[in-house]
Amino acid sequence: MGGKARSQSSTPGGASIRTRTQSPQRVAKVLDVLAQTWAHAECELDHDNPYQLLCATVLSAQSTDRQINKVTPALFERYPDAHALAEADPGELEDMIRSTGFYRLKAKRLREMAQLLVERHGGEVPGNMRQLVALPGVARKTANVVLGVAFDIAAGIVVDTHVQRVSRRLGLTEQRDPDKIERDLMELVPKRRWISVSHELIWHGRRVCDARKPDCENCSLMPLCPSALSAQATGAKGQSKSGERR
Ligand code: SF4
Numbered sequence: 001m002g003g004k005a006r007s008q009s010s011t012p013g014g015a016s017i018r019t020r021t022q023s024p025q026r027v028a029k030v031l032d033v034l035a036q037t038w039a040h041a042e043c044e045l046d047h048d049n050p051y052q053l054l055c056a057t058v059l060s061a062q063s064t065d066r067q068i069n070k071v072t073p074a075l076f077e078r079y080p081d082a083h084a085l086a087e088a089d090p091g092e093l094e095d096m097i098r099s100t101g102f103y104r105l106k107a108k109r110l111r112e113m114a115q116l117l118v119e120r121h122g123g124e125v126p127g128n129m130r131q132l133v134a135l136p137g138v139a140r141k142t143a144n145v146v147l148g149v150a151f152d153i154a155a156g157i158v159v160d161t162h163v164q165r166v167s168r169r170l171g172l173t174e175q176r177d178p179d180k181i182e183r184d185l186m187e188l189v190p191k192r193r194w195i196s197v198s199h200e201l202i203w204h205g206r207r208v209c210d211a212r213k214p215d216c217e218n219c220s221l222m223p224l225c226p227s228a229l230s231a232q233a234t235g236a237k238g239q240s241k242s243g244e245r246r
């Protein structure tokens with residue numbers, strides 16, 4: 001395991017008690033079922049190298065992988081590497097990614113990111129967390145995707161909107177802040193499972209544990225899930241509050 005279960009409740013006297021849903025046995029079962037259910041889960045952003053995956057992941061904010069996969073073939077043909085992207089005409093770049101939403105901001109970030117890749121790393125994508133999160137538009141979520149998928153480095157767990165929702169419903173965390181959720185998950189999940197569990201939780205959120213309509217009756221995790229069925233009743237309410245899209 002990656003360490004002792006961290007999600008504990010503080011008593012008024014300062015002592016802490018581990019919540020029932022965080023028992024190592026239950027967490028181990030949840031991880032086993034996730035692995036069995038989503039044995040073939042993988043990153044769904046089309047890419048051929050770390051540069052393409054980094055660009056696609058930055059673009060995927062507030063969008064869907066399907067939308068991103070529609071624009072990236074032409075984008076990567078026009079800008080095959082960081083050197084080309086760093087020199088991109090802003091207007092042309094904006095036009096190419098317009099359908100992904102927030103295209104002006106994304107175009108700005110992509111160009112600035114590429115410029116820093118050229119200045120600091122010779123145009124190559126660095127394979128470590130510290131240098132990745134120093135790039136414009138790159139936070140831990142994006143860095144974890146790139147490190148896990150392109151470099152097979154388990155630096156953390158990807159916490160996107162699906163992982164936030166599913167891990168909370170499964171009782172793996174009570175946090176709402178992505179960094180705190182990631183810390184909880186990293187302590188509950190063995191490090192050797194950090195990359196795979198990221199894909200599994202994302203796939204579970206996309207295919208079964210929908211924000212608005214979780215399919216609890218057909219969910220393999222239902223016997224282990226403290227939110228089973230109740231999530232269906234509150235899904236629509238939660239969706240409208242969070243404004244989730246991706
Ligand atoms: S039982 Fe329902 S709420 Fe729990 S993980 Fe499955 S779909 Fe989500």
